Amino acid sequence: MALLEIRDLVVHFRIRGGVVRAVEGISFDVETGEAVGLVGESGCGKTTTVLAINRLLPPNGRIVSGSIRLDGEELTALRRGAFRRKRWKEMSVIFQGAMNSLNPVLRVGDQVREPILLHEPGVTRREANRRVSELFELVGINPARKKQYPHEFSGGMRQRVMIAMALANRPRLVFGDEPTTALDVMVQAQILELLERLRREFGLAMVLITHDLSVVAETCERAVVMYAGQLVETGPMELLHDRPLHPYTLRLMRSVPDVEGPRDLGAGIPGQPPDLAAPPSGCRFHPRCDHAVAACLAAFPPGRSFGTGHRVACHAVSDEGRLRAPSELPLLSGAAVVLAAEESGAELAMLDHPDDPPGVEGAA
Amino acid sequence: MSRDYLARKLAQAALTIVAIAILNFLLFRLIPGDPVRSLLPRNVSTQQKQELRERLGLDQPLLPGLYQTPQGLRLKVEQIPDTLVENQFVTYLGNLASLELGRSFFERKAVLDVIADRFWPTVILVISAEALALLLGILIGIRAGWKRGGPFDILTINPALVLYAVPLFWLAMLLLFFLATPNGIPVFPSQQMTTPGRQFAGPLEAIPDVLAHLVLPAFSLALGLFAGYALIMRSSIIDVLGEDYITTARAKGLRENDVLRRHAIPNALLPTVTLVALTFGYVLGGAIGVEQVFSWPGMGTLIVRSVTQKDFPVLQGLFLLITISVVLANLVANLLYAVLDPRVRR
Numbered sequence: 080m081a082l083l084e085i086r087d088l089v090v091h092f093r094i095r096g097g098v099v100r101a102v103e104g105i106s107f108d109v110e111t112g113e114a115v116g117l118v119g120e121s122g123c124g125k126t127t128t129v130l131a132i133n134r135l136l137p138p139n140g141r142i143v144s145g146s147i148r149l150d151g152e153e154l155t156a157l158r159r160g161a162f163r164r165k166r167w168k169e170m171s172v173i174f175q176g177a178m179n180s181l182n183p184v185l186r187v188g189d190q191v192r193e194p195i196l197l198h199e200p201g202v203t204r205r206e207a208n209r210r211v212s213e214l215f216e217l218v219g220i221n222p223a224r225k226k227q228y229p230h231e232f233s234g235g236m237r238q239r240v241m242i243a244m245a246l247a248n249r250p251r252l253v254f255g256d257e258p259t260t261a262l263d264v265m266v267q268a269q270i271l272e273l274l275e276r277l278r279r280e281f282g283l284a285m286v287l288i289t290h291d292l293s294v295v296a297e298t299c300e301r302a303v304v305m306y307a308g309q310l311v312e313t314g315p316m317e318l319l320h321d322r323p324l325h326p327y328t329l330r331l332m333r334s335v336p337d338v339e340g341p342r343d344l345g346a347g348i349p350g351q352p353p354d355l356a357a358p359p360s361g362c363r364f365h366p367r368c369d370h371a372v373a374a375c376l377a378a379f380p381p382g383r384s385f386g387t388g389h390r391v392a393c394h395a396v397s398d399e400g401r402l403r404a405p406s407e408l409p410l411l412s413g414a415a416v417v418l419a420a421e422e423s424g425a426e427l428a429m430l431d432h433p434d435d436p437p438g439v440e441g442a443a
Numbered sequence: 444m445s446r447d448y449l450a451r452k453l454a455q456a457a458l459t460i461v462a463i464a465i466l467n468f469l470l471f472r473l474i475p476g477d478p479v480r481s482l483l484p485r486n487v488s489t490q491q492k493q494e495l496r497e498r499l500g501l502d503q504p505l506l507p508g509l510y511q512t513p514q515g516l517r518l519k520v521e522q523i524p525d526t527l528v529e530n531q532f533v534t535y536l537g538n539l540a541s542l543e544l545g546r547s548f549f550e551r552k553a554v555l556d557v558i559a560d561r562f563w564p565t566v567i568l569v570i571s572a573e574a575l576a577l578l579l580g581i582l583i584g585i586r587a588g589w590k591r592g593g594p595f596d597i598l599t600i601n602p603a604l605v606l607y608a609v610p611l612f613w614l615a616m617l618l619l620f621f622l623a624t625p626n627g628i629p630v631f632p633s634q635q636m637t638t639p640g641r642q643f644a645g646p647l648e649a650i651p652d653v654l655a656h657l658v659l660p661a662f663s664l665a666l667g668l669f670a671g672y673a674l675i676m677r678s679s680i681i682d683v684l685g686e687d688y689i690t691t692a693r694a695k696g697l698r699e700n701d702v703l704r705r706h707a708i709p710n711a712l713l714p715t716v717t718l719v720a721l722t723f724g725y726v727l728g729g730a731i732g733v734e735q736v737f738s739w740p741g742m743g744t745l746i747v748r749s750v751t752q753k754d755f756p757v758l759q760g761l762f763l764l765i766t767i768s769v770v771l772a773n774l775v776a777n778l779l780y781a782v783l784d785p786r787v788r789r
Contacts, residue, residue, distance in 0.1 A: 133694055135690055135693060135694055163696045163697075163698065164696065165696075166694060166695070166696040167694060167695045167696045168696065171694070171695075172691075172694050174687060174690065174691055174694075175687070178687055179686055179687040179688060180687040180688055180690070180691045181688055181691070182688040182691075182692070182706050182709075182710070183688070183710065183784075183785070183786060184709050184710055184783065184784055184785060185705075185706075185709075193695060193697075193705075194695045194696065197695065197696060197697065198696060228785040228786070230785070230786050244691075244695075
């Protein structure tokens with residue numbers, strides 16, 4: 080049993096005149112002590128996924144269906160009070176501390192101490208203070224700075240405070256929501272190193288959300304690739320990097336320039352991520368995909384495993400685990416799209432609002 | 444808070460007060476109307492007028508060489524050396540320094556004494572109204588902003604907006620009409636600060652009577668004020684609840700009440716503190732109207748009386764006192780702000 084098991088998670092946002100289908104049936108596991116990267120373009124649902132797991136969705140957001148199990152316990156079924164007693168203690172979130180995640184009018188030490196006093200009623204103030212000092216040392220801040228306010232810290236230092244806070248209750252699982260995004264490259268490297276060290280030291284499991292693939296490559300053993308709310312591929316980072324199967328992952332990996340490679344910008348991905356209030360039918364990547372076949376419009380493909388935890392959801396991938404080249408596929412173009420759509424019973428992408436789209440089949 | 448910040452704010456306040464003192468001097472010398480004419484009966488001789496003028500020091504030039512004549516201001520250059528010290532401005536500054544504000548034209552008392560009698564009633568009225576308004580405004584604002592769009596929000600903010608738009612004196616008259624006269628239910632006394640003719644053994648005995656008299660004026664003023672505070676508090680709570688650190692607080696497992704109390708409210712109070720300071724002058728202005736409606740024996744009724752009587756020394760003293768208290772209110776707000784917000788302490 081994995082530490083965190085997400086199954087067929089569906090998250091919707093109500094907006095004026097419609098529903099944004101932000102997360103559409105994703106499933107993945109996080110093992111104890113494992114670092115998993117959650118990657119994808121902005122708006123692909125990675126932050127929404129983490130907010131949903133932590134019950135931090137804005138009032139118009141809702142988990143429509145699916146299961147979230149922490150240590151085998153179903154979190155979605157927990158009552159408010161029971162969930163509140165678990166949060167931060169068993170799983171915490173490293174928000175973008177460089178931004179506005181720390182309260183500007185409270186001393187940083189008090190903010191780090193708050194969850195200790197909250198979740199561990201047996202701990203005295205003195206003991207809690209001592210632990211805050213330890214935490215500060217752990218993340219490389221002089222404990223004397225406990226009495227200072229967030230505005231007296233640099234972005235990188237604030238991020239360290241945020242990390243100290245996330246570790247305050249010694250949780251087993253930590254989510255990092257773009258923890259290095261607003262920092263400059265040097266500081267970013269330091270923070271990643273710190274996270275890596277703490278992770279090993281405490282046996283932490285970590286879910287790292289980022290749009291920066293190099294960060295994932297550096298820190299994570301495994302990655303989950305999302306596109307427009309759907310999980311397209313997951314597997315060991317090395318495998319995803321060297322031998323991606325899903326056309327989107329392939330494009331994503333190629334879009335990162337290689338330091339030792341040719342000096343040009345990698346090929347981008349044509350088009351834009353879809354409007355999630357009216358997403359394309361089937362696999363949401365099909366309008367931008369040069370491997371799209373008729374089946375892609377009809378249904379989101381079930382996830383298929385190809386050993387070592389590598390799982391991909393793509394019609395263009397052969398049963399042997401090979402992404403078939405466009406030349407091998409009955410590609411869609413112009414009239415063919417319409418015909419294929421009619422044939423498969425699906426309506427055209429722009430008109431389609433599937434109420435109950437198929438999710439990724441659990442294959443762990 | 445740093446000593447630097449404190450010194451800077453004190454210096455700013457002092458400078459403002461000096462500027463006010465100068466303006467106050469000029470204002471009263473330059474408004475039309477001759478106090479001597481309104482002081483004496485119509486049929487007195489020119490010589491008697493001249494004597495009074497000399498006694499009041501009004502024959503001296505305003506500034507060195509600058510005379511006020513019936514034809515307007517005249518600059519007599521040759522007089523400048525002689526009147527370098529002997530002019531109204533220097534006299535005024537000297538008097539100010541020794542807290543000598545002159546004598547009332549009408550009451551045979553020093554201005555300071557005339558104002559002193561009226562000082563505390565206004566202070567009591569304004570402080571109790573501000574306290575009521577702040578309490579109502581902040582509590583309603585927090586609740587309304589927290590459950591934005593909910594029934595509480597709608598049922599409180601809309602009436603508050605109406606009260607905000609209503610002139611204070613009119614509101615006071617309505618309360619007077621319905622709660623202090625036989626036209627409505629006369630629950631409260633209609634005027635003055637104590638029941639006329641009643642004797643009290645000591646100041647403590649008078650408290651219940653004063654409180655009964657205070658209710659209507661204080662509520663009139665508070666009802667007109669709280670809406671402003673409620674609206675600001677509501678919108679700043681709404682702003683703050685959208686901040687990232689509120690999400691952090693929720694993620695930590697704090698109860699909603701604690702999220703509000705420990706993280707949202709301390710941040711949301713900041714704009715309200717500024718507003719209280721900024722509107723303090725407006726509050727005093729409102730107090731004038733309310734005092735007049737309820738014949739409250741404070742500085743507001745004194746201002747109205749002094750204006751009709753052209754009692755310039757009293758008016759000048761009142762203006763000075765009121766403007767200084769507005770400056771001081773701003774100073775207090777600045778210092779309070781520094782206590783509440785660590786970012787402004789430097």
